[in-house]
Amino acid sequence: MPQALSPARAQRLLQLTARYGTPLWVYDAAVIRERIAALRGFDTVRFAQKACSNTHILRLMREQGVKVDAVSRGEILRALAAGYTVGQGDDAVHSGIVFTADLLDRETLETVVAHRVPVNAGSIDMLAQLGAVSPGHPVWLRLNPGFGHGHSNKTNTGGEHSKHGIWHEQLPQALQAIREQGLTLIGLHMHIGSGVDYGHLAQVSGAMVTLVRQVQAAGHDLKAISAGGGLSIPYRDGEAGIDIDHYFSLWDAARKEAESVIGHALALELEPGRYLVAESGVLLAEVRAVKAQGRQHFVLVDAGFNELMRPAMYGSFHAMSLIPADGLSRPSQATVVAGPLCESGDVFTQGDGGVVLTRDLPQARVGDLLVIHDTGAYGASMSSNYNSRPLIAEVLIDGDEDRLIRRRQSVDDLLALERF
Ligand code: LLP
Numbered sequence: 001m002p003q004a005l006s007p008a009r010a011q012r013l014l015q016l017t018a019r020y021g022t023p024l025w026v027y028d029a030a031v032i033r034e035r036i037a038a039l040r041g042f043d044t045v046r047f048a049q050k051a052c053s054n055t056h057i058l059r060l061m062r063e064q065g066v067k068v069d070a071v072s073r074g075e076i077l078r079a080l081a082a083g084y085t086v087g088q089g090d091d092a093v094h095s096g097i098v099f100t101a102d103l104l105d106r107e108t109l110e111t112v113v114a115h116r117v118p119v120n121a122g123s124i125d126m127l128a129q130l131g132a133v134s135p136g137h138p139v140w141l142r143l144n145p146g147f148g149h150g151h152s153n154k155t156n157t158g159g160e161h162s163k164h165g166i167w168h169e170q171l172p173q174a175l176q177a178i179r180e181q182g183l184t185l186i187g188l189h190m191h192i193g194s195g196v197d198y199g200h201l202a203q204v205s206g207a208m209v210t211l212v213r214q215v216q217a218a219g220h221d222l223k224a225i226s227a228g229g230g231l232s233i234p235y236r237d238g239e240a241g242i243d244i245d246h247y248f249s250l251w252d253a254a255r256k257e258a259e260s261v262i263g264h265a266l267a268l269e270l271e272p273g274r275y276l277v278a279e280s281g282v283l284l285a286e287v288r289a290v291k292a293q294g295r296q297h298f299v300l301v302d303a304g305f306n307e308l309m310r311p312a313m314y315g316s317f318h319a320m321s322l323i324p325a326d327g328l329s330r331p332s333q334a335t336v337v338a339g340p341l342c343e344s345g346d347v348f349t350q351g352d353g354g355v356v357l358t359r360d361l362p363q364a365r366v367g368d369l370l371v372i373h374d375t376g377a378y379g380a381s382m383s384s385n386y387n388s389r390p391l392i393a394e395v396l397i398d399g400d401e402d403r404l405i406r407r408r409q410s411v412d413d414l415l416a417l418e419r420f
Contacts, residue, residue, distance in 0.1 A: 004321070005321045005323070005371065010321075010323045012397070013026065013282070013284055013323065013369065013371060014323060014369060016284070016395055016402065017284055017286070017369060020393050020395060020404065020408075021393070021408070022284055022285055022286040022302055022303070022369070023283060023284060023285045023286075023301075023302055023303035023307055023392045024283075024284045024392060024393055024394075024395060025281060025282075025283055025284075025375070025379060025380050025392065025393070025394040025395065025406075026281065026282050026284060026394075026395045026396075026397060026402075027052075027057065027277070027280045027281045027376055027394070027395070027396050027397065027405075028280045028281075028396075028397045028398075029060055029280070029396055029397065029398040029399075030397075030398070030399070031279055031280035031376075032057070032060060032061075032064075032276060032277060032280045032376075033060075033064060035275060035276045035277075035279070035280075036061070036064045036065075036066055036276060038244050039244065039248075039270060039272070039275075039276075041244075041245070041248040041252070042227075042248065042251075042268055042269065042270040043224075043267040043268050043269065044067055044094070044224075044267060044268075044269040044270070045065075045066045045067065045269075045270050045271075045272070045276075046066070046067045046068060046069050046098065046226070046269055046270070046271045047061045047066050047067070047068050047069065047271075047272070047273065047276055048069045048071075048229045048271050048272060048273030049068050049069060049070060049075055049078065049079065049273070049381075050069075050071055050075065050273060050378075050381055051273030051274055051276070051277050051278070051376075051377040051378055051381060052273075052277045052281070052376055052377055052378075052379070052380060052381055053075060053078050053381050054380065054394055054405055054406055055078055055081050055082045056082075056396055056403075056405035056406075057277065057396070057405070058078060058079060058082035058084070059082045059083060060396075061082075061276075062082060062083055062084055062096070066276070067084070067094075067095070067096050067097070067098075068082075068084055068096060068097055068098075069097075069098055069099075069100050069120075069271055070097055070098070070099050070100070070117070071099070071100055071101055072101075072108065073105075073107055073108040073111045076097060076099060076108075076111055076112070076115070076117055077111075079096065079097045080097070080115070084096035084097050085097075086115050086116055086117050086118075087118070088116060092116075092118050092138035092184070092186055093138075093186050093187070093223040093224050093267055094267075095117070095118045095138075097115075097117050097118075098117065098118045098119075098120050098140065099112050099117045099118070099119050099120065100119075100120035100122070100140075100142060100189070101119075101120075101121075101122060101126070102122035102123050102126070102142075102163060102164055102165070103122075103123060103125070103126060104119075104126050104129055104130065109129060109130070109133070112130070112134075112137075113130075113133055113134045113137070116134070116137065116138070118137075118138040118139065118140060118186060119137065119138070119139050119140070120139070120140035120141075120142045120189050120226075121139050121140065121141060121142060121166070121174075122142040122144075122164055122165050122166060123166060124166060124170065124173055124174050124177050127139065127174065127177040127178060127181055127183060128177060128181060130181070130183065131177070131178075131180070131181020131182060131183050132181070135181075135182050136182060136183065136184050137183050137184065138183075138184045138186050139178065139183045139184065139185060139186065140185075140186050140187045140188070140189045140224075140226065141166055141171070141174050141178075141185070141187075141188050141189065142164070142165045142166065142189045142190070142191070143165050143166050143167075143168050143171065143188060143189065143190050143211055144157075144158050144159070144162060144164055144165030144166065144167050144168060144190075145158055145165075145168050145190055145192065145203075145204065145207035145208075145211075146158070146159060146160070146167070146168050146169075146207075147159050147192065147200075147203065147207075148162055148192040148193045148200075149192055149193045149196045149197065149200035149201075149230075150192075150193030150194050150195050150196060150230070151194065151195025151196075151232065151314065151316070152195070152314040152315070152316075152352075154313065154314055155193050155194035155195055155314070156192070156193040157191055157192060157193045157194070158190075158192035158193060164191075165190070165191075168207070168211060171211055171214050171215070172214070172218060175215065175218045175220055178220070179220075185215075185220055185221070185222060186222070186223050186224055187222055187223055187224035187225055187226060187266075187267075187269070188208060188211055188212060188215065188222065188225050188226070189225070189226035189228060189269075189271075190204050190207065190208060190226070190227070190228050191226075191228025191229055191230060191271065192204055192228065192230060193230050194229065194230050194273070194274065195230065195232045195274065196230040196231070196232060197232065198242060198243070198247070201230060201231070201242070201247065202247075202250055204227065204228070205227070205250050205251050205253070205254035206254070208225055208227075208254055208258065209254050209257045209258055209261070212225065212258040212261050212262065213261050215262075216261050216262055216263075221262065222258075222262055222266060223266065223267060224266055224267035224268070224269055225254075225255060225258055225266055225267075225268060225269070226268075226269035226270070226271055227251050227268070227269065227270050227271070228270075228271050229270070229271040229272040229273050229274070229275070230272075231244075231247070231272050231274065231275040232274070233274055233275060233278045233279055233374065233377075235316070235317050235318065235319065235374055236317055236319070237319070242275070251268055251270075252268065255268045273377055273378075274377040274378070276377075277376040277377045278374050278375070278376050278377035278378075279373075279374050279376065280376040281374070281375045281376025281377070281379055281380075282371050282372060282373055282374075282375060282376075283303055283307060283308050283371075283372040283375045283379060284303075284369060284370070284371055284372075285301035285302050285303035285307075285339075285369070285370045285372065286301060286302050286367065286368070286369060286370070287299055287300070287301055287322075287364045287365065287366055287367065287368040287369070287370060288300055288301060288302050288340070288366060289366065290364055290365065290366060296336050296356075296358070297333055297334065297335050297336065297358075298335075298336045298338055299335050299336070299337050299338070299361070299364040299370070300338050300339070300340065301337065301338075301339060301340075301348075301370050302339075302340055303339055303340075303370075303372070303392075304339030304340050304341040304346045304386075304387070304389070305339060305341060305343075305345065305346050305348075305386075306341060306383060306384045306385065306386040306387060306389050307339075307379070307380075307383050307389075307392060308348065308372060308375055308379050308382075308383075309378075309382045309383070309384075310375075310378055310379070310382070311347065311348045311349070311350050312345045312346065312347070312350065312354075313382075314352075315350055315351045315352035315353065315354070315355075318348065318372050318373055318374055318375060319372075319373040319374060320337065320348070320359060320361060320370060320371065320372055320373065321370075321371040321373070322361050322362045322364055322368055322369070322370055322371075323368060323369040323370075323371065324362060324364075324365070324368050325365065325367040325368050325369070329362065330362040330363045331362070331363055332360045332361060332362055332363070333360070333361065333362075333363045334358035334359070334360055335349070335358055335359050335360070335361045335364065336349055336356055336357075336358055336359075337349045337359060337361070337370065340387075340389075341386065341387050341389075342387060343386075343387075348372065380392075380394055380406075385409075385414060388411065388414060390408060390409035390410055390411055390413065390414060391406070391408070391409040392408055392409075393406055393407055393408040394406040
């Protein structure tokens with residue numbers, strides 16, 4: 001949750017929109033570095049790049065010693081483009097890239113085999129398919145512990161209604177498949193959802209120790225355990241974030257218990273996406289129309305859910321600030337903030353199930369700048385070309401400097417795909 005925008009910050013954002021136009025994604029490298037530093041207790045921090053997969057952000061992560069998770073062939077190639085390397089042999093446990101999924105499409109299978117990217121398998125079929133073509137391939141088991149949680153049902157990745165992970169009761173079959181296929185087991189992994197509260201996050205470490213016991217009893221060895229990601233951030237005023245030191249001590253205790261079961265040291269991984277980047281990013285949009293619909297006051301901006309999908313997809317809340325073009329303060333008004341798309345759900349102030357809500361904002365006029373906060377995670381990475389809208393530019397602020405890290409797509413870029 002952002003503090004009120006300082007005049008200097010507002011000025012800087014205005015300068016960026018003057019140079020790069022709107023809508024615009026802006027990230028602050030200092031915030032990302034600060035979040036990385038807070039996680040230093042973990043042996044490996046593995047960034048879930050689906051949250052923000054720009055190669056310049058990935059490079060920044062790499063320079064800070066953060067490793068990366070990939071969930072598609074595209075994300076593997078992005079990580080390689082950002083200079084990540086794949087750990088081989090004994091180094092597979094420290095690999096710069098791990099591929100996590102519940103299935104392997106044929107092209108991705110070829111890519112993970114060609115680069116020998118460790119695979120975090122969410123299904124036993126993946127183990128069979130991988131073993132058939134890549135003897136000794138390093139694997140993690142992504143286990144579904146039978147419970148999950150998330151900020152929305154759509155982000156809960158545990159329990160029997162979730163497609164994710166190998167069901168905890170099928171761990172023996174998974175271990176059997178590893179043995180039969182001659183694969184190399186590196187570690188156990190659990191990720192129960194995204195935007196998880198502390199209580200649910202805390203349950204996972206206990207489930208991990210139980211499953212490590214089963215691995216040992218079945219005569220297998222392990223090198224690492226992963227706590228997954230899911231750490232929530234405070235999107236609303238007064239919301240508490242995760243107490244990282246406490247969270248680490250919980251997992252450190254679980255790791256020590258697992259080490260006593262296995263009989264040697266185990267590396268402890270964390271795989272956050274949102275925690276590392278959400279608060280570093282804002283979406284900037286210009287107010288282009290203001291209208292009254294009965295009693296509702298609508299402010300229409302030039303960004304839509306094709307840019308920021310979270311409110312339409314999950315009813316997510318994002319704090320907003322208005323920077324008046326004339327620099328003068330205005331009385332506030334209950335406002336519905338909506339975008340340009342030809343679709344009724346293109347509203348940034350909405351709750352669960354699409355109910356339209358209002359936000360108290362200074363009375364907006366055409367030409368003002370709207371800042372939508374905490375959009376560094378699952379913002380740009382979930383954007384689409386809906387309504388034939390080109391992807392927008394991304395800018396990274398680093399101290400006094402800023403640079404374009406993705407150019408704005410053009411309509412010609414879109415049409416080029418259809419020209420033969
Ligand atoms: N690891 C795995 C295996 C995951 O599936 C995910 C997120 C993460 C780590 C990172 O989770 P995080 O730390 O960012 O919560 N689009 C949704 C979030 C979906 C996340 C999917 N998996 C949103 O905008 O809230």
